[in-house]
Amino acid sequence: MVVDADLELDARGLRCPLPILRTKKALATLHSGQRLRVLTTDxxxxxxxxxxxxxxxxxxxxxxxxxxGEYEFVLVRR
Structure with a gap:
């Protein structure tokens, strides 16, 4: 599945809670309706x-x- 994202975050190799903390910080840079794609290994x-x-x-x-062992998430900023 290919989803257009406005920003990508590579959080592979990071353990909880770092992927979520970095995601929160990245989402704060986006406007409502924009997408963030995150890759993790946690x-x-x-x-x-x-x-x-x-x-x-x-x-x-x-x-x-x-x-x-690799996960993909796409979040849409509220």
Whole structure:
């Protein structure tokens, strides 16, 4: 699946809570409706990004494993 993103964040190799903290910081640079694509390798990311989207009000448009141990998320800034 290819999704156009306005900004990409490579958080591979980082452990919780760093992927979420960096995502929050990156989203703050975007305007409402813009997309952020994030790549992670933290196995807890699936739960973390789902919870983050619910709590922050941003839309989690894509959340899936793209390869063994690598995850992709696309969030739409609220």
């Amino acid at each position: 196995p807890g990311s699936m739960k973390d990004f789902s919870a983050f989207a619910r709590q922050s009000g941003n839309v989690l448009e894509v959340a899936h494993e793209v390869g063994e």
